[in-house]
Amino acid sequence: MGRTLAEKVWDDHVVRRAEGEPDLLYIDLHLLHEVTSPQAFDGLRKSGRRVRRTDLTIATEDHNTPTIDIDKPIADPVSRIQLETLRKNCAEFGVRLHPLGDREQGVVHVVGPQLGLTQPGTTVVCGDSHTSTHGAFGALAFGIGTSQVEHVLATQTLPMAPFRTMAVTVRGELPADVTAKDLILAIIARIGTGGGQGYVIEYRGEAIEKLSMEARMTICNMSIEAGARAGMIAPDETTFAYLRGRDHAPTGADWDAAVEYWRTLRTDDDAVFDHEVVIEAAELAPFVTWGTNPGQGVPLSAAVPDPASFADPSERLAAEKALEYMGLSAGQPLRDIAVDTVFVGSCTNGRIEDLRSAAEVLRGRRVADGVRMLVVPGSVRVALQAVEEGLDKVFTEAGAEWRHAGCSMCLGMNPDQLKPGERSASTSNRNFEGRQGKGGRTHLVSPQVAAATAVTGHLASPADLSDLTSVPTPAGV
Amino acid sequence: MEAFTTHTGRAVPLRRSNVDTDQIIPAHWLKKVTRDGFEDGLFEAWRRDPEFVLNRPERAGATVLIAGPDFGTGSSREHAVWALQNYGFKAVISSRFADIFRGNSLKNGLLTVILDQAVVERLWEVVEADPGAEVTVDLVERVVRAPGVETSFELDENSRQRLLEGLDDISLTLRHEDEIAAHEAGRPSHKPRTLVP
Numbered sequence: 127m128g129r130t131l132a133e134k135v136w137d138d139h140v141v142r143r144a145e146g147e148p149d150l151l152y153i154d155l156h157l158l159h160e161v162t163s164p165q166a167f168d169g170l171r172k173s174g175r176r177v178r179r180t181d182l183t184i185a186t187e188d189h190n191t192p193t194i195d196i197d198k199p200i201a202d203p204v205s206r207i208q209l210e211t212l213r214k215n216c217a218e219f220g221v222r223l224h225p226l227g228d229r230e231q232g233v234v235h236v237v238g239p240q241l242g243l244t245q246p247g248t249t250v251v252c253g254d255s256h257t258s259t260h261g262a263f264g265a266l267a268f269g270i271g272t273s274q275v276e277h278v279l280a281t282q283t284l285p286m287a288p289f290r291t292m293a294v295t296v297r298g299e300l301p302a303d304v305t306a307k308d309l310i311l312a313i314i315a316r317i318g319t320g321g322g323q324g325y326v327i328e329y330r331g332e333a334i335e336k337l338s339m340e341a342r343m344t345i346c347n348m349s350i351e352a353g354a355r356a357g358m359i360a361p362d363e364t365t366f367a368y369l370r371g372r373d374h375a376p377t378g379a380d381w382d383a384a385v386e387y388w389r390t391l392r393t394d395d396d397a398v399f400d401h402e403v404v405i406e407a408a409e410l411a412p413f414v415t416w417g418t419n420p421g422q423g424v425p426l427s428a429a430v431p432d433p434a435s436f437a438d439p440s441e442r443l444a445a446e447k448a449l450e451y452m453g454l455s456a457g458q459p460l461r462d463i464a465v466d467t468v469f470v471g472s473c474t475n476g477r478i479e480d481l482r483s484a485a486e487v488l489r490g491r492r493v494a495d496g497v498r499m500l501v502v503p504g505s506v507r508v509a510l511q512a513v514e515e516g517l518d519k520v521f522t523e524a525g526a527e528w529r530h531a532g533c534s535m536c537l538g539m540n541p542d543q544l545k546p547g548e549r550s551a552s553t554s555n556r557n558f559e560g561r562q563g564k565g566g567r568t569h570l571v572s573p574q575v576a577a578a579t580a581v582t583g584h585l586a587s588p589a590d591l592s593d594l595t596s597v598p599t600p601a602g603v
Numbered sequence: 604m605e606a607f608t609t610h611t612g613r614a615v616p617l618r619r620s621n622v623d624t625d626q627i628i629p630a631h632w633l634k635k636v637t638r639d640g641f642e643d644g645l646f647e648a649w650r651r652d653p654e655f656v657l658n659r660p661e662r663a664g665a666t667v668l669i670a671g672p673d674f675g676t677g678s679s680r681e682h683a684v685w686a687l688q689n690y691g692f693k694a695v696i697s698s699r700f701a702d703i704f705r706g707n708s709l710k711n712g713l714l715t716v717i718l719d720q721a722v723v724e725r726l727w728e729v730v731e732a733d734p735g736a737e738v739t740v741d742l743v744e745r746v747v748r749a750p751g752v753e754t755s756f757e758l759d760e761n762s763r764q765r766l767l768e769g770l771d772d773i774s775l776t777l778r779h780e781d782e783i784a785a786h787e788a789g790r791p792s793h794k795p796r797t798l799v800p
Binding site for chain 1: 617618621623625626629630631633634635636637639647648665668672673674676677678679680681682699700701703706707710711718759760761768772773775777779780782783785786787790791792794795796797798
């Protein structure tokens with residue numbers, strides 16, 4: 127019987143297979159950041175171990191880093207200690223590090239791909255759940271805990287329990303106003319936050335094949351929000367074109383050998399998935415979340431659902447608690463919801479295409495009075511590219527704040543946070559209670575919806591802007 | 604890792620689904636560089652409500668957490684496991700755990716037990732009716748016992764043995780260093796390298 131893409135990559139990395147034991151998998155690329163690594167390095171020190179393969183390991187600073195005044199000492203002493211700890215650990219163990227201020231610094235999941243380190247058919251791990259991002263290249267990439275970080279540092283391997291395979295096939299073409307973010311939010315709403323549990327999802331179908339690498343990364347990034355171990359997309363010409371010429375992409379004969387191998391990384395026609403989901407692209411529309419988990423989403427044109435409409439008692443209870451936390455009531459049109467803050471950035475939507483599409487909506491328009499808009503590029507390279515294209519000017523002229531690269535308000539570990547009761551439209555990945563700051567309320571949106579929302583002051587799509595002058599803003603906003 | 608064989612203690616019923624790791628330990632706690640001192644951050648936001656179940660005097664000293672489905676979703680932060688352990692929890696029962704959280708828990712000796720939601724509901728009723736009711740999580744027999752409830756649970760034999768013996772994963776893996784080296788010798792030259800030689 128044929129094998130799926132995920133099974134092929136897995137099989138190529140089995141170091142040891144024994145009855146009654148999980149497979150021991152070789153790890154091709156280990157990404158590190160300051161938050162989940164200090165205790166792992168401590169463990170190495172205590173047991174007198176070294177980093178087995180510094181040449182397969184790379185670190186950057188992203189979660190804690192400020193996005194303004196980066197030339198000044200970091201104000202929060204605890205954040206500063208954590209960053210200094212990473213610097214000391216990398217120096218002591220010989221790990222390549224891109225610290226704050228470095229040209230290659232940025233969100234770890236933006237840095238790996240742009241350097242060309244993330245390649246098809248590789249295994250990629252990082253102490254961060256959004257490692258699933260790298261699956262966009264046909265890599266098997268998953269988030270791990272700190273104990274596993276230590277394990278990979280010491281052995282370059284991980285014992286891994288077997289996974290199940292799920293195909294999410296997106297048939298047809300996406301409507302013009304539907305982005306990768308809308309698509310993945312709709313997929314998560316369909317399968318649920320636990321629906322992917324134990325699975326590696328392969329996204330396939332015409333709509334997926336037409337996506338750019340940036341868009342594919344957005345899709346795979348949020349696989350974890352469906353509970354999946356990983357998300358993958360088969361590599362193709364789009365993937366190869368993205369990689370060619372990047373700093374760490376293979377060259378010469380190695381490139382030819384790599385591409386030949388990469389072309390084999392497709393699910394065989396006779397392979398069988400453990401579970402299949404089919405999505406009709408034509409039925410999709412801009413999608414936003416109303417609740418406190420990423421599965422609680424609906425089309426922007428819809429209304430906040432009534433908790434009583436959920437058949438499952440725990441979903442009903444979750445919806446009740448979510449509405450209470452979010453300060454929303456059933457039946458309220460999503461478009462009526464006013465926001466205080468708009469955040470464009472994160473490993474989900476902090477790449478150059480995301481900034482371009484947000485800028486396109488903002489060009490010649492103004493951020494609404496009373497709305498704060500933060501634009502945080504995913505990496506320094508993305509920032510430099512945006513400046514080269516004049517996007518930073520578009521943002522600042524519209525009244526948005528153009529910031530330095532990092533995770534920023536996606537999780538508010540740095541000073542970029544919502545205040546209690548504040549509401550955001552955010553291009554990030556999690557709308558959990560307090561995720562963007564204590565008491566903050568988050569609506570997950572695409573960069574386009576984020577920008578349109580910034581202009582109107584309430585949840586909106588670019589289509590709402592064309593007739594902004596003729597239609598009064600909804601009552602109660 | 605500390606071995607886990609069997610544990611008996613009072614329980615906390617947490618009637619919530621999708622308890623994500625941001626709720627278990629908020630991000631600002633993640634700046635610490637140690638594995639301890641996270642107990643005050645456990646469910647920090649919810650604990651501001653005096654009526655939150657963890658704040659009830661009758662739940663003080665409870666060591667078994669009984670939660671709704673999809674416990675531990677979201678971030679891979681192992682700090683969530685450390686926070687539960689620092690607070691005093693030895694075991695968590697739910698009908699469904701997020702994969703990364705579950706992996707992290709078993710690597711730290713926090714036993715995560717999967718039971719049917721119907722059984723979880725019964726356990727909730729038992730420990731809500733009598734906060735003094737003790738729940739036993741027995742990994743030797745793979746059984747959960749509470750007054751009027753006895754149910755078996757699944758855990759793969761490999762994880763079970765590691766927990767029972769408190770084995771260190773890294774030492775186990777390094778026994779196979781020759782196999783790792785053999786795999787490395789066969790890796791194609793086009794694979795990425797972070798350091799240019």
